[in-house]
Amino acid sequence: MNWIKTLRIIIIVAVIFIALILAFPLNEKIRLGLDLQGGSHIILECVDTPNAPVDDDAVNRALEIIRNRVDQLGVSEPVIQREGAKRILVQLPGVDDPETAVEMIGKTALLEFKNEEGETLLTGAHLVNAQASFDQFGRPIVLIEFDSVGANEFGEATRKNVGKILAITLDGEEISAPVVQEPILDGKAQITGNFTVESAQHLALLLRSGALPVKVEILENRTVGPTLGKDSIEKGIKAGLAGLVLILIFMGVYYKSFGLIADFALVVCMLLIVGTLAGLKATLTLPGIAGIVLTIGMAVDANILIFERIKEELRLEKTFRASIDAGFNKAFRSILDSNLTTLVAAFALFYFGSGPIKGFAVTLSIGILASMFTALIVTKIILELAANRLSPKALL
């Protein structure tokens, strides 16, 4: 055995070893997409209103406020980022109550205090704190606290309206309309509305994080519950394993000992795909699982091309070793061509596609590259090593 061969074997073993380390344990190493672990994918757009036109600064401030709200909701590893000029992407993996989450994110939460004439005397801009609490009758309320500027304004507003109604509105809707008993000068007030414990907490959270500087609209909201995600993973794995077993059996029956070599290469290929996926910290989505399943079938294509070529060479009365060499050489261009065209399509999908579909493009591309490696290098080395023990008759 010459040293180049030894080196190749070492490289193959090393690659398999690295893939194993990268990929296992699977549930820790593979990052799941929102469609598999459950969660919400939301695209918001800041829209112009007569009072608040959208500019770059407003979008950035809105993004910070949304980030603040999401943090307070206690979502782990959320994604909040700008998409283009006016859009904000929010991803909330594993969120318990997506419904409320979405509602909390998109609310402008502009708190206003209005006199009986409907004039706005002050807003929630100078709030320093808001907490849910209970009044003396055990009803949920929201306690708010102004900074010094706010306290002055609030003192002024209450002083001028003693004995009158000072309405508290959120986004133009009245929450409560208390009558001012006496001027409040310490900057502390309570909002008594028709609250439940939960809604009081929500309002407090919204007020703490501040009002959005512009109106935001939900352009897209894709939410998957945790049950469906788990279902999808189970079914995807089941389909993948069934497909894998079918192919393993088929190759073994059709190509006998050669088929077993292709089977080994296929298993290595699967391992490489999962290892690469984990190594790149790529996200596995449901279409991504479909991409892996599809690769199972495409991966053996290269082996079939090679084996069929070797068969032809054998029929030309060439020696076994010469046939193996010629088979690989002549099949190489076809394998490269056919895989590259699929890569072109996968690239188009990755570049122009969105969301979970990108996951399909990723696994398909990784699968194509891994299958080329295993078919052209792993299969070849094993064939050469085993050439003495294999009977060419198994192919014919």
Next chain:
Amino acid sequence: MELFKDRNFDFIKHRKVAYTISAIILLIGLLSILFQGFNYGIDFAGGTLLQLRFDQAVSTAEIRNILGEFNLSQSTIQRLSEENEFIIRAGNIDDEQRREILLAFEEKLANPEVLRMETVGPIMGEALRRSFIYALIFAFIGIILYVTLRFEFKFSLVSVLALLHDALIVLGIFSLLRKEISVQIVAAILTIIGYSVNNTIIILDRLRENMKLRTREKMENLINLSINQTLTRSILTTLTTIFPILTLYFFGGSMLSDFALALLLGMVVGTYSSIFIASPLLLEWNRIFQKEQKAVRATGKKMVKNNFKK
């Protein structure tokens, strides 16, 4: 083992039959696309999708009744293969209305669990549609460029004609069956485009090899020989690719079944077109081209112009 021993099918002789079959299927599909259009999913059309699992058996009619109370009786209600699971597709339903609908289900039918909820605004659908058209154009141009660089223009022309044939047939069948066109289906079409050119390339590759080896052989014989020589591997590679697609279709759940169906159709049509359409088309091209050359040799350029007028 050998799938086709001593194979010597005459694909060229019977090519008109294949052309006719393809033309009929294409025509039916195109008519359906033209008159019936596509059943765009909410990805592209916008709207709201709700996937629900009820804790008791309910019927589509019962669901439609309740939706009717919200003026949503026009919604599409699809019963999934999973027990008591349904997908409801409607125009835009806002958060408030959705909550009311779910409450109505709970009170009047059975407890619904929301498995999936998607709302896509019309702007996003429009943008998504545009970006997928770009993706399709990009893939086509990329493949034309690659095949042209590797072979020559006439090879890439027939490959792309075969690809268009495959994509249009799958789209036509989806339009005919009123199957939903979602992001996944477009991804499947793109994959078909990338994969189905493989079989064509393998035949063309062999054809080129044979053209070098047997320079005196007639083109139709060379094409026949090349298709026959590569027939086993064309069928085998398609077969092995179809196996996992079938398991995806049967075990992958409702989320992936249409995707698998599109891939399956594409693989079958793609292999068929590689063998029966793409390679024979090369002969047509050659005939037109050679006739022209002979004409040039015989009577000069005037004849060529006349030829074109025909």
